[in-house]
Amino acid sequence: MKSLYKIVAVVGLSIMTTSCFDKAKPNYQFFPNMYEAVSYETYSEHNVFKDGVEAQLPAKGSIKRGFVPYEIPNTPEGYALAKASLKSPLDSLSINQDKAKELYTIYCGICHGDKGDGKGNLVVKEKFLGVPSYADREITEGSIYHVVTYGLNSMGSHANQLSQEERWIVADYVLKLKAGL
Template identity: 70%
Template structure:
């Protein structure tokens, strides 16, 4: 008799669990938003922002964290002002700073300017670029070199996206060191 009750109970439980099953849509969803998420139209208006149309704008006059503003414009007048007025914020460089400056110069500058700053890098030797100046023939100031590294000049491109401001000052110091050795 007990086995009969067990068989009937097992048949009843299996009938209950399978009778409500539907392949297309489960009968019970624990977190329904995970199965059927709310769809948003790309670039549509949203009530999440104050004005309802665009994202939050930064406060006027704010500067992104880690950004140091550079006051000189990318014009010939800005270059002249930088040559005359801009001075390096680096006081004294350690041996590791000199090694880092040399490494940065080798990576970013030596391919055109040469390892000694003589204007005879690999690209110049292969005649890919012509007219790369020799540092000994130029009047270089730290402000002018920094400005040219930041914005570029003639066929030299800008390096402000590849080098941080501190790294650009290290390369500037190394360029002036190379000029004094020529």
């Protein structure tokens, strides 16, 4: 008789624990926001932000960590100033020539050519015309950095593609190509 009570108790207990289970509706959720997050549309206005999207903007005058502002303006006078006075903050030992060649090949060689002679792939295929050879130009590391930062004539700015250090590395490599022409 005792074993019958035990069997009935075990069966009854297992029925009670499994009868409330429903795969379609899970059990109670404690802190449901942790499981079902409130989604926000990007750049949309919500009452979460007091001033709308403006609350997400950085403070005026703030600069990105590690970024040094480039104060010379994008004018002919600024170009002349950069050409005359701007010097590279990198020493010659810290410049990796393999990286310099790689960056030049990716961003500059397509137009200016791998030797700096103005006969890159796009010039040969006549997509761009009038790309000068470095041998024909009076350039300094400051003028190269300025042009890579702002662009000049048909050449666009590469400031978004290359960091400040990479622009100085490319400027050093361009001067080495000019010396070889």
